[in-house]
Ligand SMILES: Cc1cc2nc3c(=O)[nH]c(=O)nc-3n(C[C@H](O)[C@H](O)[C@H](O)COP(=O)(O)OP(=O)(O)OC[C@H]3O[C@@H](n4cnc5c(N)ncnc54)[C@H](O)[C@@H]3O)c2cc1C
């Protein structure tokens with residue numbers, strides 16, 4: 001009997017990879033191994049509407065399961081801690097060995113953590129998993145003093161949600177404006193303005209130097225010495241790829257899993273593995289829509305796009321055209337709904353093409369003469385229209 | 393025939409579904425989602441693709 005396709009990581013990327021294998025006609029065995037106890041669920045609501053609700057439960061975020069993947073073997077609550085690519089096997093923490101015909105790596109990211117001189121834990125939160133969100137929801141009581149470290153999308157969304165729940169919210173971040181890199185100066189400033197209008201306070205160009213409290217956080221100390229009272233401290237300072245379990249193999253995991261144009265894992269010694277594939281947030285891949293530089297793209301549509309490509313490649317044993325997904329993302333903060341296509345962070349300039357900045361609006365993003373993205377507040381049909389600019 | 397339901401309390405009118413199943417979903421002139429509640433069986437694949445790309449996971453096929 002041929003060995004199964006083994007997928008490590010049981011989140012959106014892992015689920016979509018299994019579905020895609022079946023859709024493209026692979027009929028052999030599939031095993032998905034994941035360290036969370038939950039069946040795959042959708043993460044974006046965890047900083048938005050689900051966190052804003054009364055209860056955070058698996059039911060509210062679980063992905064529907066399809067009949068076509070009913071026979072997939074799910075091994076949940078088990079962390080893979082070793083891989084031996086030369087012998088086509090992975091091993092879980094408890095010592096179980098899984099041999100594979102193909103390995104699909106979909107282990108995603110985890111939040112970066114800070115270490116403080118007074119490194120107490122009670123009152124500290126991150127937000128990546130359902131368990132994180134359940135814990136945070138409990139803490140977000142009306143009147144709670146919340147400090148969010150980091151002004152990226154997840155930090156800003158979580159701040160908006162906490163504010164809606166009646167908390168006193170301050171964002172502390174080293175940059176000049178929130179979400180600057182992904183959005184560019186104009187939209188970033190405007191989002192800060194709209195957040196402030198809702199009562200979120202921004203302390204930019206600041207960092208947290210230490211925590212105050214004995215058994216539970218009571219305040220944070222900033223780098224300028226100011227002490228901010230704090231009941232709930234949320235670290236949202238970016239992520240690290242989960243690739244430690246792949247160490248010791250001939251595989252480039254210097255910044256996420258480096259993949260080639262066909263999403264195959266790249267060897268440090270040159271060339272690629274022909275049965276090791278990457279899917280989702282963990283992958284650093286080149287995208288000919290833009291250029292040849294491999295990048296990690298932490299947008300929700302990427303795991304599904306990767307899964308479609310890899311499932312097809314394995315099921316039909318063909319990798320003719322290179323992988324060239326059109327990145328897209330959205331963000332909801334208060335009544336502001338942002339939708340974007342492309343890689344806005346590549347742009348060196350942008351221009352307003354519709355609407356006004358204080359209302360609904362659309363921006364085009366350029367690197368030199370080349371359009372690299374479009375983003376809007378509202379005006380979704382217009383933004384959707386830009387997708388065709390990136391199609392081959 | 394397949395029956396489609398969109399949870400309009402979840403839908404944020406992003407229009408990702410429109411791309412996958414344009415015969416079933418569209419954004420109207422106010423940028424609000426409109427959809428047909430039933431579709432031919434031949435649309436099953438497209439509607440499943442729309443379900444997958446919906447950021448709010450708001451689309452359901454009802455039996
Ligand atoms: C709070 C939040 C809000 C977001 N909002 C948006 C948004 O508005 N718009 C947008 O475009 N994107 C958003 N994203 C990003 C989007 O959710 C991710 O791109 C997507 O979840 C990535 O899926 P993935 O399957 O690649 O990785 P992940 O979802 O990270 O899944 C990886 C899985 O692998 C498991 N794993 C890791 N290591 C091991 C191991 N050694 N053994 C076994 N299992 C392992 C992990 O526990 C996890 O379950 C958001 C993300 C978060 C966390």
Ligand code: SF4
Pocket residue numbers: 398402403404405406407408409410417425445446447448449450451
């Ligand atoms: S993709 Fe989902 S959220 Fe977007 S318009 Fe369609 S149903 Fe609504």
